[in-house]
Amino acid sequence: MRAALYRQHGGPDVIEIATVPMPQAGPGQVLVKIEAASVTPLDWKLRAGLLAAHFTLDFPKIPGRDGAGTVIACGEGVPGFRPGDRVAVMAPPTSQQGTYAEAIAADARLTVPIPGALSTRDAAALVNAGLSALIAVERTAQVQPGQRVLVQGGAGAVGGLMVQLCAALGAEVTATCHSRNRDYVTGLGAHRAIAYDAPFPQGLPPQDVVFDLMGGAVHDACYPLLAKGGHLVWLTAAPITDRGAAFGVRVSRAMIADDAEVVARVLALAAEGTLRAQIAETLPLDGAAEAQRRLAAGEVSRGRVLLVP
Ligand SMILES: NC(=O)c1ccc[n+]([C@@H]2O[C@H](COP(=O)([O-])OP(=O)(O)OC[C@H]3O[C@@H](n4cnc5c(N)ncnc54)[C@H](OP(=O)(O)O)[C@@H]3O)[C@@H](O)[C@H]2O)c1
CATH class of the missing domain: 3.40.50.720 (NAD(P)-binding Rossmann-like Domain)
Known part of the structure; x- marks a missing residue:
């Protein structure tokens, strides 16, 4: 499959588009075909090495904290999902597999069904941003x-x-x-x-x-x-x-930690019309380096840049 990846910390130009083996769904994992990945501030800060004191990366690293797509296969011990389900996924910062790829083997505990009324792209834009906003507003404040x-x-x-x-x-x-x-x-x-x-x-x-x-x-x-x-x-x-x-x-x-229940609530609020997903722009996977450059330069406004593999 095609993926964006980097083999060392550095500027946006360390990101390359490569062909890597298709991941397999291991026990407790869901193999998801990514239809949209969002580009988050953490993605470029990790790549730049600004968070090296907190997170040690294994290279090559496929960036991408969150995204959404369709289940292709389920590993052992994943009763809640079936191929064809639309889902949103979270990828932990230190995982070698991120969402800037055609597919990801995601932890089923960090995988959330997308309500029927919500588009897959809107879900991708809402995952990490919604998690952060909802924890800060409802739990902390x-x-x-x-x-x-x-x-x-x-x-x-x-x-x-x-x-x-x-x-x-x-x-x-x-x-x-x-x-x-x-x-x-x-x-x-x-x-x-x-x-x-x-x-x-x-x-x-x-x-x-x-x-x-x-x-x-x-x-x-x-x-x-x-x-x-x-x-x-x-x-x-x-x-x-x-x-x-x-x-x-x-x-x-506000202590932000990946939480499938919180993301499910965010997606439900969006499906009922209480929240509107904010998508600044949609780029192909080849735009990963440029998207991170723009975000780091403060040139992104009004929501997430989405990468569509
Ligand atoms: N785990 C965590 O603790 C956690 C989780 C999520 C986010 N965050 C942090 O939260 C921040 C926002 O994240 P994000 O994803 O929402 O980033 P973002 O989409 O890039 O938003 C940044 C916004 O900052 C605004 N801005 C720039 N200078 C400003 C100023 N002087 N006064 C008021 N607004 C200003 C810009 O507004 P205009 O577009 O109007 O110029 C821009 O829309 C980042 O620092 C991120 O690291 C932390």
Whole structure:
């Protein structure tokens, strides 16, 4: 089969398109024909070696944290799936087999049926972004109806789903984004969109919850926007300085771990129309290096780039 892979850490140009043996479904695994893989920030950070202190890779590495497709075969001990089922899959960061390939032998425990009303491509765009958004909103922040919530990075793949989830929960949502994306984030359900490329407006009411998806200077700017006793929830790869005590607010990191039940809930919310999948662009597998380059350069907006093998 064809796959994108790299044999060492480096820039996007270490990614090549190669022909590799078709994987087999071992015990507890499902062999899935990938119809779309999403390109996530973790994919390029792993390739660049930025996370080498946390994850040791075996080369050659096929990138890709998530994707969706159709079951081709099931290994022993996989009662829940049959060939022909449409499924979403998660691939652990250190797995040699990622989703930028024509097929993957995925762990059945990290494989989720796609509801009939949802397209396979929409499911692919929702897996890791939806998992991250839902854990942060429902488990870490426990957003409640009527709360004032600010999402820093509301036009991104995770931030856009946070905006949608918080609005659906009945929160009053404000989101930051580039000025060209203001209508986009209000279209996702934000009550107010603030352009990060313009002076920050005066008079934003104190926020009960702020989600920081950016880190750095954006993280520092979150503290004065919170009400006393408010909650700052962050999920970035970059370290932060916790200034919660100085501002009288709680600071929590959203701990994101692969979880089939959470992904099933995300896909169900999308199938019923509560969440809308955000797809920035669709590229062939040969576009893997270019997709990662664009994501790392901050050139991707309004959702995931999908690779279609
Ligand atoms: N395990 C975890 O902890 C975990 C899981 C998932 C994601 N994350 C992290 O969450 C972050 C977002 O992920 P993602 O997949 O949603 O990335 P993404 O789709 O690339 O989104 C990034 C967004 O950041 C926005 N942005 C850039 N500078 C900004 C600023 N100064 N203020 C506000 N927004 C700004 C951009 O908005 P415009 O498009 O409007 O320019 C862009 O849409 C990443 O840092 C990622 O590493 C962590």
